Amino acid sequence: MTSTTDLAQTIEQPDADSAAGPSMTRLLRPHLRSFVAVALLQVIGALAGLAPLLAVVELGRTLLSPGPIDHTHVWTVVTAGAAGLLVRLLFTAASAGIGHLLDSRVQLTFRRQLAASLGHVPLGWFSRRRTGELAKVVNEDVSAVHPFIAHAPGELVAAFVVPLVSLIYLFTVDWRLTLITLIPVVLAIALVPLLMLPARTREQEAYDAAMGRIASSVVEFVQGISVVKAFGGGERAHRAFLTAADDFVSIFSRWVRGMSAVAAGMQLALSPPFVLLVVLIGGSALIASGGLAPADLLPFLLLGLGLTAPVAALGHGFDDLQSAGRAVGRIKDVLAVPPLPEPAHPRPPQGHRVELRDVRFAYDADHEVLRGIDLVLEPGTVTAVVGPSGSGKSTLVQLLPRFFDPTHGSVLLGGVDLREIGSRELYRRVSFVLQDVRLLHASVADNIALAMPQAGRDDVVRAARLAGIHDRVLRLPRGYDTVLGEETKLSGGEAQRISIARALLADAPILVLDEATSFADPQTEQAIRRALATLSGDRTIVVIAHRLETVADADTVVVLEDGAIVERGRPTDLLERGGRLAAFWRSRQSAEIETHGGVLRGDEPR
């Protein structure tokens, strides 16, 4: 069952639990009953709202009818009208309340689903996207769905049902005046296609895109604020932001200008004075010709305005609904990104020997970063990877925690392809000190225990001591409970030691250190060496080495150039052989000589 064909099949099958494009309907199905309740309550409430208007109509009929006035009938009518108002109040309030509470639940579901989905997509997918735009999907786009959830089911349904009922009633009163009353509605509907011209749709899309650019440029602006400051002349340094803003404003005004005449026409057609004017002109003509009882004009004056509700609702909520629709589209796009496949039948690795077999990898189809890597990392050894920037070192080690899957060949851990190991199992075995040290906006203890949330305080402290950061932590305002980024900011070296403590605590049998020596101060360098010394044993360690000391301490050195291994062996052997590593060694030494020389030459102008 573990033949290669099986492997192909297993990786085809996405984990049932992961987000392999769950449709909106599937996300919304659990809430179906609430949606129905919201709609029903709203419809009942809105229909009851007709009662007082009908009461006025009935009052008119009674008062205008020849002969003595039936007092009891008048008071019954008034009571019925008041009762209708009360029902309307209770039911619409209940509907709105439930709708909005439902909305907050649905938004939570969406955001959780998005987070789950984003937590499983291949990391490579992120490098092509901007954080700001993605964050906008999770935050603002989900919020923009609000009218769909909180308003559409209730108000929109009511906006159609109530006029329909009114229309039927009005037809029974007088069909000619009913048709006349519909004139404003027809006028407004006739204008609707003008709102949906391709040009308008294009402007809408441009509008959304411009908004996204603003979000991204702001993130960039704030993150790069120190550069903005250092290079002064604010105007030009943050021009990306201002350009995005200007773009947005001009797209916005173009959009508004394109819409304004049509929108004004629609709004005028639907406005109460205009509708009343039409009804009165038609009504007076009919009354004058004797075709309509004067009392029958009243229902048209009172209910006729309500007939415009669906068009008004569409026109009014149209923008919101349209932007909600586009937001849903973007949410769907993110949910539809296929996750890094999980194995259907995970296999446990035997031991922790790591083997790369003819591994090739490309971020883009036309540019291979790794070109056929064969490499074995034996347990109990330290392997140093050395190479110029852009040689593929970082990519190589990132294959181990399966940030990416190789485009060709395979990475095996304990004899098992990484793609056949469950992610939980994999992360238990591989820990990682990243190139860019990142600390979470959380307490020091939580940061250290990131991979081991269940670890006790003693274990956290032990790891911190080993990483040489314990004393510094004790000097923080609230020790291990200090929230980083909020109560304090750590320097680069301190942050790095936290991340080393993190790796030490994780205590995984395979450790990947990526450019961990950058930003290092003497204490941090010591901490790294101590960590490596403590951890070696039967662990498999791979280090992207920047320092000769680290290279010299390694059991094996691998020199990487342009995505291929050009040299490998024991550091001393390689140095004796006089190849690439030796050249590197010499260039490094000359760098130091030059450094000293620079001082000794004393050529600076005084």
Place this chain on the structure above:
Amino acid sequence: MIRMLLRVLGDEYAWAMRRTVILMTVTAVVEGLSYALLVPVLRALLGSTPADAVPWLVAFGAAVALYAVLRYISDLSGMRVGTTMLRGMYHRLGEHLARLPLGWYNAGRIGEVSVLAGRGLLQAMGVAAHLLAPFISALVTPLTIVAVMTAFNWRMGLAALLAAPVVAAIQARTARATAAADAERHERDQEAGGRVIEFLRDQPLLRAAGRTGERFQLLDDSLLDVQRASRRTVLATLPSAVGLTLTVQAIFTALLVLGAHLALGGNIGAAEILAILVLAARCADPLLSLSDIGGKLRGARSELARLEAVLRTEPLREPREPIQPAHHGLEFDAVTFRHGQRTVFDEMSLTVPEGQRLAVVGPSGAGKSTLLQLLARFYDVDAGAVRVGGVDVRAISTEGLMARIAIVFQDVYLFDGTIEENVRLGRPDADVAEVRAAATAARLDEVIERLPAGWETNVGEGGTLLSGGERQRVSIARALLKNAPIVMLDEVTSALDPMNEAAVHEGIEHLMAGRTVVMVAHRMRTVQRADRIAFLDGGRIVEEGSHADLLDHGGRYADFWNLSMAPAARE
């Protein structure tokens, strides 16, 4: 509300705004008054002489036409004011953000500012474009109608007028009741926004820690908080919305009862009472829409308040009469600087004569980077003075100060754009030859040759598409191009690739030649190249002198040196 809008915007928009408000009010009054014509029309139609309705109907038609024209003009004016203000606001915000002290920017700010610049501004400006007209119309039209009703029948009018104070009281109460819930909700939204960005940006870290399989607690907690806060907002707004509806409906019921009573008593004609009830129905709808519009207005208002808070944050003060520094020497004179509650510098003094190189050494967190930031006036000191060329940095214009300083940062941040654009940031008016020369001196040319798109290569957001070493070279080239007399190096060598380290040292050498240099270095070997070394600890300079002097002295620096030179201990 409008006053707040104008305060945030400044006076230049006041006139256009006021004109728009007046236009909208006039439109609403015209609408209300046009309904007055309904009464004679209905009196005629419902009475015995329907033909009398015609002249009144013509008058009503004319009033509707006037209303239509006014409404179109005022809507357009609202839109125009809205967009103009939006543009002005973006520029104002952008320029203000660039002038705020760096200390203002903490972890939560990215989320806050991005929400503000995105949804926030649009919502705030939407007041003029979309909300103002319905709001004014929903208030003014019913009031005008009530006045009309009073003119025809004072009892009915008075009864309707009863609604006014109650509606006003409810609006006021709603504002108060929801303010707290809204504020809390906004805070939660922002927290969640920050968490989402963290979650996205730290994916590699979280994955390596195996924390994306189950729900990531920190994010999920904040999402749950958002849900709870939004539920509380709903519950806080609901009573007011119900109260408003109840009031409007109660008044309508009262009018219905009163009308029936008056009609039955024969005090008033049936046609008249029916016309007034039709008018009353015309009052109810706009008033009911108030709770909806009110909610949106409150949302916009709190966005405006946040915008105002940001714009009110004091930027670094510009000197009124900037002084030109006479030379390029640097001086810290008894500088005390606090960051939050922590005292970073405590009466620290230090001088760097023009053309000298000073290396700053010390344990992590001693404030080495902060020292550079004070020189560049990213912050202002709490006591003492930082001087460049003998002049307090607060007396030099920001432009003037920045023109003198080139900084190479510890965290290299590149803007999303091409390599060329990022290098040119150093001096936008540099010619091609100068840009190429800077790149060659920083050994960036090698990187560019290797990249398929060369100078046009996009560096990605923050420069993430380049490796650390490549980013560093871009930033050195940028600093070289700037050709400033004072150079600050914040751990430049840290991310360098050893294979090419000699080459990059060459670039730094070019950068430092003939200039006043302050460098922060963790690698002790780099430090040796300085004329003088200052050892920083506990907010003060504890040792100062040349490398040889300090080693002889056998103090803190010597310990540091020995620690870093010690061979790797591997048991």
